[in-house]
Amino acid sequence: MPSSTERTRAHRAPQRPGDRVFAGLSTGAGVLILVVLAGVAAFLLTEAWPALVAPAEDIPGGEGVAIYIWPLLFGTLLSAFLALLIAAPLAVAIALFITHYAPRRIAQALGYLIDLLAAVPSIIYGLWGIAVLAPLSVEPSEWLAENLGFIPLFAGPATSTGRTMLVAVIVLAVMILPITSAVVREAFRQTPRLHEEASLALGATRWEMIRMAVLPFGRSSIIGASMLGLGRALGETMAVAIVLSVSGGVTFNLISSGNPKTIAANIALDFPESTGIAVNTLIASGLVLFAVTLLVNMAARAVINRRREFSGAN
């Protein structure tokens, strides 16, 4: 990091032309990023505008933009939250296993492996979901419908295609697992050795040490990582688009043939075939998705940054 002395020097020094050009260029690049981000919002708004002001009958579905987007938003939130519910505890377990349970040498290799898996393109998770997981899910879904049908999530009747919200949720969970656990792992790895040893010296077992020193230290990172994962799940397109291709309105039922679609998947499925106001409507839905993920990510950043200030390292 540049020191303050260097900065004051930069102030006093006579500005050479080369310096001025270079400083201008790099400042310009930084500003460009802000412009691009503003542009994303502005252009989306411009292209969404016709749909927002169009009469309700012109919107696909014939009942206006809000009615069009609402089930999609519902599906987006439902799938992302459920995926997070599955992924977050597993991510913590993976992070704990790699940092505190696995033998050192294996641990490093496992870390690499998980990082590699984080880079696997989402289309591949989608193909895997439809080709492998969907057929596998049929039998358990029937069992769930029969035995746990009283829970709204499993009300059934189970489909025989396996193209259900349940499968989409599991695929999403698998997808966000590597990135979520990588963030948590970094936090756990940075637990001060001092605090771990303090608890061990009090006669704590490994789990008690983790509960005393590791988890409290990593708490805000776990929250931040979960929200990053949530952001990914909200915006994930292809995996859901491949698994769920038909829409069936607002329902909590995860295993029937009528599933809510997600905003992102709906755009991917309908955009290539759409023209006119339908395109504007899809862009409007994209704007909603943008807003939601923006909120989630800003919250995640705020939590993670706060951790830096309150970290135990002194």
Added chain:
Amino acid sequence: MAKRIEVKDLDIYYDKFLAVQGVSMTIQPRSITALIGPSGCGKSTFLRTLNRMHELVPNARVDGKIFMDDEDLYGPGVDPVSVRREIGMVFQRPNPFPTMSIYENVAAGLRLNSTRIKKADLDELVERSLRSANLWEEVKDRLNRPGSGLSGGQQQRLCIARAIAVQPGVLLMDEPCSALDPISTQAIEDLMLELKSDYTIVIVTHNMQQAARVSDVTGFFNLRGVGQPGELVEIDETTKIFSTPSNKATEDYISGRFG
């Protein structure tokens, strides 16, 4: 119950690296034993074998025997967790748990050992430990504030309170004052002299005056040579070590002549 510790012919390894060789000593109960010696000669390493913290380093191991009141600490079936309960430790840098209050820090070890402890009893034990650590008067009004908000010296006394709250038989201290100012150091030294009547205390220190001031027995560690393992050169009454040591190397070290 203060315990006696007996070390017999101990070799300490980090993987294949022999860090300390052939240590034998007896540590008497209700006394303060100081370990001195140049940097890197294995004082911390040795201290951490006494409560089996050493084995937390991957592939670290020991050869030889350590007895605490005739119980072999490294015997078959001995649970290192129980050993650490019985032998408390205070570290070089104060390390209260940052996410816990002062009260919770002191209670941390107690909660581990008995889950169904009554609130009133816990309060009493926390107070007693803080009093023993000479910290009660300074913190009694802010027990629920974070422990990391205290001064360095107070934090170190908090760590001592935390260690003695579980009533160990032995207290190990690895340079407990090296991060503190002279006044806090004085407070810790006074505290050690008070705790001596209940505990066996082993302290590693680079401060020769400190060893002379507080300890009853002093052990001098030295490297046998460059690249060679550390060893216990001599151990004796502190007064003897600092007046008429029997080994030339010890004399050189305490009088400030090296090599």
Added chain:
Amino acid sequence: MPTTTSRDQGPDLHTPLNAAPLTHGQLPRRAPQSVFLAALVAGIALLLSGWNVAAAAIVAGFGYAVVVYAWSRAVEGPRKATDRLVTAVVTGAFLLALIPLISVVFTVISKGAPRFDDQFFTYSMRGVVGEGGGAYHAIMGTLIITGLAALISVPIGLLTAIYLVEYGRGKLARAITFFVDVMTGIPSIVAGLFAYALFALIFGPGVRMGIMGAVALSVLMIPVVVRSTEEMLKIVPNELREAAYALAVPKWRTIVKVVLPTALAGIATGVTLAVARVIGETAPLLVTVGITSSDNFNPFDGRMATLPVFSYYQYVTPGVPPDPALNRAWTAALTLIIIVMVLNLAARLISRLFAPKTRG
């Protein structure tokens, strides 16, 4: 005020504490392993008696945890038992999470292998119905579009990082840092819509071009490049800069000649990883570049094929019979995974081979 500990006063709480002996009951050395074996045998027995794999595994795993916990609790006490239970749960959760991840890789390799042949890499889909055909056009398209995206993102990202580390201060720098973080969270489909909206305003609705895809990918790539470059520039020791200033080298030349070369390996690693991240993106290309079955290597003229979109369309619109198209979809996926893995390994290699300038 009592200054010495008075162990014999007050509640008699230390007695139960001190009564804990050093040796207490311990499970035999191989206890967890034996229980694990038993659980495995039980699981296989269930499997043979007609249970489904998942159910048998769940019952066996659950049984293992219960037996270890109960046994340990009886012999070693509740604390140790909880410790063992958590170990079992953590390990179990880890293995559980590994199953789908391994299954993904295995599926792609086994299903993608049959068409992993010469023809796949040398033919396009022009006029192909059923068997045969290849993804040459899509592979080229992916390389062109990703290359363009890198061409746009790397200078912007690099300069922004330089601004943040060497010049940035005050509100602007903080705003850029924050929004770069926010930008990493933009859903890829939104980036695609942005590029579409931008070009639709200029060229009219329905426009499709390779460059649009590159712009969309840049939106995703820039924040990654900024972040990784920033990290690398920050670890360049300040003494190096001051040494250069002391020789009266102007600041911009110091950055170009001293700072950047020192951080070069790290920056190259970051850029490679950023490329790996966007090369598999499907959604933004779907809405900006579309798909075509013949060669089009001009990013400023109409639809292009790209590997991920190719894989997607082969899978969802296979035609009759479906198998040849499905096979092509999987082989495209396999190719994609291989590209991503190679990029990741290359990144690791770069940082391993060229990095040790600043770190040991």
